Amino acid sequence: MERRKFLFGIGTVAAGxxxxxxxxxxxxxxxxxxxxxxxxxxxGAFLALSESDGPNAAYAEVNGGELSVSLDAVNDNAETIVRxxxxxxxxxxxxxxxxxxxxxxxxxxxxxxxxxxxATPNGDQDDWSLNAPAGNxxxxxxxxxxxxxxxxxxAEVGFIVRDDFDPSNYDGTITLVAKTEDEL
Amino acid sequence: MRRRSFVVGLGGVATSLxxxxxxxxxxxxxxxxxxxxxxxxxxxxVLKLEEVGAGERSEIDGGTVEFELPGDDDGDYxxxxxxxxxxxxxxxxxxxxxxxxxxGLFTVTNHGTQPVAVYGAQTVQNDVPSVSVFDVESGAxxxxxxxxxSIGVGESLACGLEVDTHGVDVRDDAYxxxxxxxxxxxx
Numbered sequence: 001m002e003r004r005k006f007l008f009g010i011g012t013v014a015a016g017x018x019x020x021x022x023x024x025x026x027x028x029x030x031x032x033x034x035x036x037x038x039x040x041x042x043x044g045a046f047l048a049l050s051e052s053d054g055p056n057a058a059y060a061e062v063n064g065g066e067l068s069v070s071l072d073a074v075n076d077n078a079e080t081i082v083r084x085x086x087x088x089x090x091x092x093x094x095x096x097x098x099x100x101x102x103x104x105x106x107x108x109x110x111x112x113x114x115x116x117x118x119a120t121p122n123g124d125q126d127d128w129s130l131n132a133p134a135g136n137x138x139x140x141x142x143x144x145x146x147x148x149x150x151x152x153x154x155a156e157v158g159f160i161v162r163d164d165f166d167p168s169n170y171d172g173t174i175t176l177v178a179k180t181e182d183e184l
Numbered sequence: 185m186r187r188r189s190f191v192v193g194l195g196g197v198a199t200s201l202x203x204x205x206x207x208x209x210x211x212x213x214x215x216x217x218x219x220x221x222x223x224x225x226x227x228x229x230v231l232k233l234e235e236v237g238a239g240e241r242s243e244i245d246g247g248t249v250e251f252e253l254p255g256d257d258d259g260d261y262x263x264x265x266x267x268x269x270x271x272x273x274x275x276x277x278x279x280x281x282x283x284x285x286x287x288g289l290f291t292v293t294n295h296g297t298q299p300v301a302v303y304g305a306q307t308v309q310n311d312v313p314s315v316s317v318f319d320v321e322s323g324a325x326x327x328x329x330x331x332x333x334s335i336g337v338g339e340s341l342a343c344g345l346e347v348d349t350h351g352v353d354v355r356d357d358a359y360x361x362x363x364x365x366x367x368x369x370x371x
Contacts (some may be wrong), residue, residue, distance in 0.1 A: 027298075029231045029335075030305070030366035035251040037313040038358040039349050040268025046254070047270060065354030066271050091266040093239070093258070093281045150262030182286045183276070183323075 041065035047178045048089040048097075052156060060086045074161050083118055083158035088176065090148035096178040097146045098154055099132040112162050115174065119155035120145040130157065148178070231300075231367050232293035236342070239281025242289045249290055251345060252358070255281050268358075269313070271349050278320045279346040286341030288320050292365065294335045301331035301366040302341050312359045314348040334370040 003086040042049040042065060051057040059082055060069050067086060074080045090096050100115040115130045128145050148154055225247035226233040233249045235242035258281045259265040270277050278286035281315035292302045299345070303326045304317030318325045319332055320342045326332050335341050345363075 028300075028366065028368040029229075030364050031226075031229075031231060031233065031248075032362050032364050033249055033251065035253070035315050035345065035361045035363045036358040037253050037315070037347055037349075037361060038268035039271050039313065039352050039354050040266070041354055042263075042270050044267035045270035046266040046268075046271075046275065047273070048266075049270070064271070072323070093262040093264065133212040151265045178287065180278075182278070 042067045044091070046090075046092045047096075047176070048087075048091050049176070050087050050089070052084045052086055054084040054156070056084045056158070057086070069159070071159060071161060071178055080160075080161045081158065084156040085159065086157050088148070088154040088157060088178075090150055090152050092178075093150055094180050095147055095149050096180055097184065098130070098148050098176065098178045099146055100130045101132070101177055111175065112161075113174075114160040116160065117154045117157045119121040119153075119156060121148055121152040122182065130154075131176075230296050231365075232291075232295050232336045233365065234291050234293070236288045236290055237280030237283040239283070241277060241280045251289070251363075253277060253345070253347060257281060268354075269347060269349050271352055271354050273349050275347045275349070276318065276344060277347070286320055286344075290343045291342050292335070292367065293340040294337055295365065296367075296369075299334040299336050299338060299370045301334055301360075301370045302326060302343070302365070302367045303328045303331035304343075305364040305366060306361065309361075312351060312361055313352050315361050315363050316346040316348075317343050317363070317365060318346050320344045328366065331368070335367070 043061065051060045051062065051067065059071060061068055062068075069085055071080070071082060088098055090098070117128050117130060118126050120128050123142055125145050130146070132146075146154075226229075226244065226249050235244055235249050238257065238287055239255040239261060240257045241253055242249060242251050243256075246251075253269060253275075254266045256366060261281050277289050280289060294300050302317075304315075305328050306315055308314075316325045316327070322333075324330070325331075326343070
């Protein structure tokens with residue numbers, strides 16, 4: 001790979017007659033630099049997602065290293081709770097806040113599918129909602145239950161499906177977000 | 185300091201366009217002129233690129249800045265050992281592994297003579313991670329059509345990398361992506 005490529009504005013200098021190619025003058029410069037990116041299994045990624053060690057891990061599956069959740073045969077007109085499906089671990093080097101973006105449109109109506117954790121890193125809080133509007137998380141929460149330090153795990157993440165949700169029509173994406181406090 | 189000099193022949197072509205030519209009338213002229221180009225290490229070049237922070241997500245190799253995600257030493261700081269980025273994700277790296285302040289993965293300093301705007305560009309490739317440059321202070325992704333604010337002579341911009349892995353397969357070997365970092369005069 002060619003790693004040193006400097007494209008000086010030679011044409012510009014010649015045309016303008018401003019042949020000031022002296023110290024440091026430049027009109028434009030482009031430099032190609034190599035970026036090496038490893039794309040890993042969800043279980044080992046910076047934001048790691050792994051199946052729980054409980055029986056409801058059966059609702060999670062891993063295809064090509066990517067974790068997905070299938071809530072099959074959910075009753076219509078019912079509220080179904082499925083606990084302890086997967087875990088979220090911070091493999092980064094900074095504290096992050098983790099949450100699930102509420103779907104803004106599409107097949108899901110607000111509140112029809114909730115995501116929560118039963119074992120938060122601080123205090124093992126039960127039934128702790130991970131839902132938050134896009135880009136909006138309450139960091140003033142004194143228990144900091146959404147905060148994951150390096151190596152911390154938000155464990156036993158589960159789902160609540162409510163009666164106004166028709167899962168037969170839903171094959172979509174839930175966006176999990178992890179951000180440092182600076183990025184909030 | 186290692187300096188490499190190249191002498192490049194620059195062919196200039198001027199064609200008469202019905203100009204009233206005096207005694208020096210000519211139809212065309214070709215004149216070869218030489219242009220000297222010094223190629224400098226990144227830290228000494230007109231567009232000065234410097235890696236920031238420990239952890240080797242950014243590092244200097246052979247005089248140029250390069251990036252590796254995760255960094256070679258990513259596991260040395262927080263007891264975590266990430267094996268990579270997850271697929272179908274968008275990651276932002278605002279600092280190296282040892283950096284808790286988000287001070288940038290690299291800085292771009294204008295060592296030229298006029299203000300410039302900084303941007304990133306990548307040849308579109310399917311099935312590989314897409315890498316963008318962003319301004320860590322404003323959060324804005326910098327592109328050729330929407331570059332940074334004007335960076336004055338001697339001023340620096342702290343930058344991070346945004347990596348989009350949507351549709352990119354998990355694999356053991358790292359993806360090698362060429363990322364162009366550019367700057368153009370704003371006047």
